[in-house]
Amino acid sequence: MTNAQQAKIQVRNLSKVFGSDTKKALQLRDQGLNRSQILEQTGQTLGLSNIDFDVHEGELLVIMGLSGSGKSTLIRCLNRLIEPTEGDIIIDGENIPQLSEKALLQCRRKHFSMVFQNFALFPHRTVRMNAEYGLEIRGIPKEERAKKAADALKQVGLEGWEDSYPNQLSGGMQQRVGLARALANDSSVLLMDEAFSALDPLIRRDMQQELIELQHRMQKTTIFITHDLDEALNIGDRIILLRDGEVVQIGTPEEILTSPADDYVARFTQGVDRSRVVTARRAMRPVRATARIEDGPRTVLRKMVESSLDSIYVIDRERKLLGVVDAERADEAAKAGSDSIRELIDDDYPCVGPDESLSRLYSMFTKRHCPIAVVDEEQRLLGVVVKGAVLEQLATAGEA
Amino acid sequence: MNFEIPRIPLGSWIESGLNFLTTEFSGVTRAISRTTQAGINLLNDGLMWLPEWALLGLIVLLCWRLSGHRLAIGAALGLALIWNLGLWNPMIQTLTLVVIATLVAVVIALPLGILAAVSDRFYRVIMPVLDFMQTMPAFVYLIPAIPFFGIGSVSGIFATVIFAMPPAIRFTTLGIRQVPTELVEAADAFGSTRTQKLVKVQLPLSLPTLMGGINQTIMLSLSMVVIAAMIGANGLGSEVWRAIQRLRPGDGFEAGLAVVIMAMLLDRLTQSFRGRKRAK
Numbered sequence: 121m122t123n124a125q126q127a128k129i130q131v132r133n134l135s136k137v138f139g140s141d142t143k144k145a146l147q148l149r150d151q152g153l154n155r156s157q158i159l160e161q162t163g164q165t166l167g168l169s170n171i172d173f174d175v176h177e178g179e180l181l182v183i184m185g186l187s188g189s190g191k192s193t194l195i196r197c198l199n200r201l202i203e204p205t206e207g208d209i210i211i212d213g214e215n216i217p218q219l220s221e222k223a224l225l226q227c228r229r230k231h232f233s234m235v236f237q238n239f240a241l242f243p244h245r246t247v248r249m250n251a252e253y254g255l256e257i258r259g260i261p262k263e264e265r266a267k268k269a270a271d272a273l274k275q276v277g278l279e280g281w282e283d284s285y286p287n288q289l290s291g292g293m294q295q296r297v298g299l300a301r302a303l304a305n306d307s308s309v310l311l312m313d314e315a316f317s318a319l320d321p322l323i324r325r326d327m328q329q330e331l332i333e334l335q336h337r338m339q340k341t342t343i344f345i346t347h348d349l350d351e352a353l354n355i356g357d358r359i360i361l362l363r364d365g366e367v368v369q370i371g372t373p374e375e376i377l378t379s380p381a382d383d384y385v386a387r388f389t390q391g392v393d394r395s396r397v398v399t400a401r402r403a404m405r406p407v408r409a410t411a412r413i414e415d416g417p418r419t420v421l422r423k424m425v426e427s428s429l430d431s432i433y434v435i436d437r438e439r440k441l442l443g444v445v446d447a448e449r450a451d452e453a454a455k456a457g458s459d460s461i462r463e464l465i466d467d468d469y470p471c472v473g474p475d476e477s478l479s480r481l482y483s484m485f486t487k488r489h490c491p492i493a494v495v496d497e498e499q500r501l502l503g504v505v506v507k508g509a510v511l512e513q514l515a516t517a518g519e520a
Numbered sequence: 521m522n523f524e525i526p527r528i529p530l531g532s533w534i535e536s537g538l539n540f541l542t543t544e545f546s547g548v549t550r551a552i553s554r555t556t557q558a559g560i561n562l563l564n565d566g567l568m569w570l571p572e573w574a575l576l577g578l579i580v581l582l583c584w585r586l587s588g589h590r591l592a593i594g595a596a597l598g599l600a601l602i603w604n605l606g607l608w609n610p611m612i613q614t615l616t617l618v619v620i621a622t623l624v625a626v627v628i629a630l631p632l633g634i635l636a637a638v639s640d641r642f643y644r645v646i647m648p649v650l651d652f653m654q655t656m657p658a659f660v661y662l663i664p665a666i667p668f669f670g671i672g673s674v675s676g677i678f679a680t681v682i683f684a685m686p687p688a689i690r691f692t693t694l695g696i697r698q699v700p701t702e703l704v705e706a707a708d709a710f711g712s713t714r715t716q717k718l719v720k721v722q723l724p725l726s727l728p729t730l731m732g733g734i735n736q737t738i739m740l741s742l743s744m745v746v747i748a749a750m751i752g753a754n755g756l757g758s759e760v761w762r763a764i765q766r767l768r769p770g771d772g773f774e775a776g777l778a779v780v781i782m783a784m785l786l787d788r789l790t791q792s793f794r795g796r797k798r799a800k
């Protein structure tokens with residue numbers, strides 16, 4: 121699925137040496153020396169070595185690795201906050217390492233917005249002015265700036281806080297401002313360096329969920345850095361694993377979990393391999409709203425809107441599950457003047473018993489926003505499982 | 521054998537250098553001298569034109585608005601005492617010199633400080649120069665001032681600027697370098713130009729530190745314009761100087777007290793400004 125997608129950014133052969141004699145360090149690397157040997161012989165740090173990957177249009181790509189593995193270096197090479205030593209970074213036909221200073225400014229304005237671990241909000245500017253920053257330096261007229269900033273603040277749920285200063289907000293809210301500042305800018309790629317690491321766990325989970333929703337809504341190409349596997353599994357379309365400045369594995373969360381490329385990855389994922397003992401019942405959530413078979417398309421639509429669902433389960437009087445109706449079809453039927461949903465019901469939906477194992481559930485997820493129904497022997501609807509919940513269980517279940 | 525190491529004629533080199541400068545650049549120095557003198561006269565006459573009570577009222581009001589009633593009361597009492605002692609006009613002259621010297625110092629110091637903050641090379645060059653400027657005994661600056669600008673207030677300003685400028689440079693550099701790297705990165709990441717980064721992020725965030733530097737510059741200016749009475753700068757300093765020459769310790773003490781009052785007022789005022797900025 122992902123392979124067919126278009127590459128937004130192509131990173132080829134990217135290396136970074138911290139030090140003055142970078143040639144020597146790269147020579148040694150080519151002779152097969154590793155990072156610590158190079159450090160010993162030349163006193164230079166091989167931050168990144170021969171990195172190759174594509175970033176697909178519209179995906180949420182997670183870069184994961186232990187502390188010091190080069191994640192921050194990598195993301196900062198993309199917009200040249202750190203100068204790469206060699207290699208190509210191609211975005212829309214432009215090769216970033218080769219850009220002149222002036223072209224680089226334009227490239228940063230057009231393509232990249234960044235969200236920082238410790239928020240990096242400007243303390244002397246209000247929330248609104250922070251959100252406007254990227255637009256302001258591009259010389260966007262005042263009214264347009266204000267409108268875009270207001271939109272972005274709304275996206276992250278910060279209406280009403282426009283005139284506060286960052287130090288008047290909680291950590292979670294501050295990072296929302298950071299996110300709004302990046303979104304307002306309308307750049308094509310969002311760079312997030314451990315954006316949620318400074319938040320406490322509960323807020324962090326909320327933010328992850330919101331990011332997933334936001335990203336799904338806006339289809340913005342996002343590169344997200346984390347050293348936390350749970351986070352990576354939860355939000356990533358694909359994950360890149362780094363170790364000592366090299367790529368160890370690139371793949372979907374599932375691939376990383378099920379076929380770790382080597383011991384390093386396996387060790388990373390060990391703690392998560394509890395999927396076989398955990399069942400659907402644990403990951404299940406109550407259904408927010410259901411439609412009855414007697415309902416007309418308008419009623420069903422209303423229910424969906426109220427509970428913000430894209431599709432709704434249809435049950436009969438005994439709570440037996442008959443199928444799903446999706447919003448688009450209900451809308452068409454309503455417009456066409458139909459007053460029954462019987463023809464709209466789709467009975468080809470994923471469905472499992474409460475004792476189904478999570479690993480099997482996980483493999484059933486093909487599209488991100490298609491939940492799995494959980495039913496008992498009588499085909500009565502017990503609840504639903506969404507992808508995020510499975511991952512959450514995978515990540516935390518065994519700890520209890 | 522008796523080796524005699526010849527004395528290095530450092531002093532005479534300096535003198536011939538100064539001679540060269542004064543003759544070659546007399547046009548420039550005269551122009552500087554004229555504009556500075558005009559500035560001094562303008563400000564001085566303006567402040568003198570106001571009746572004592574009006575200026576006193578204005579200063580008290582300023583103290584009250586910027587700081588609070590305590591400083592306002594202090595200012596009222598202190599200034600009334602100066603007026604009563606008949607030292608009002610010398611005080612105005614001193615104030616004029618301090619204001620002009622500080623302005624000139626800050627105007628020169630800001631760009632230098634910014635340059636030292638963004639360029640490591642310039643930083644390495646200017647820091648020893650600043651050390652030199654600050655440790656050289658203040659009186660020494662008075663001597664070359666005279667061949668350049670003659671006896672009088674302009675020479676006083678010249679010496680004062682050199683003496684009082686280093687902290688303004690230092691604090692500007694420090695303030696900018698203290699801005700957290702993440703904030704500078706953020707400014708860069710959004711594609712700010714150097715100027716935008718400076719104006720929108722670095723300078724506003726270094727303002728409290730910068731104000732600290734300006735405060736020091738003002739205090740050093742005050743101490744120097746008093747000393748500059750020795751080369752003919754008018755004001756409270758010349759009152760002290762005259763008291764010394766006539767051996768009248770009472771007069772000297774009165775003028776000295778007026779300097780102390782001015783120093784306290786200027787210090788508290790600039791500090792309250794600094795505190796206000798920080799509270800924001």
Ligand SMILES: Nc1ncnc2c1ncn2[C@@H]1O[C@H](COP(=O)(O)OP(=O)(O)OP(=O)(O)O)[C@@H](O)[C@H]1O
Nearest residue numbers: 138165167185186187188189190191192193194347
């Ligand atoms: N400016 C620098 N000079 C020298 N070495 C550096 C510099 N910046 C980073 N490094 C080194 O490069 C390596 C990768 O650092 P990087 O900050 O990219 O790691 P990271 O994966 O982001 O780690 P963390 O999770 O701690 O943020 C580390 O060994 C670090 O010491």
Ligand SMILES: [Mg+2]
Nearest residue numbers: 191192193314
């Ligand atoms: Mg990092």
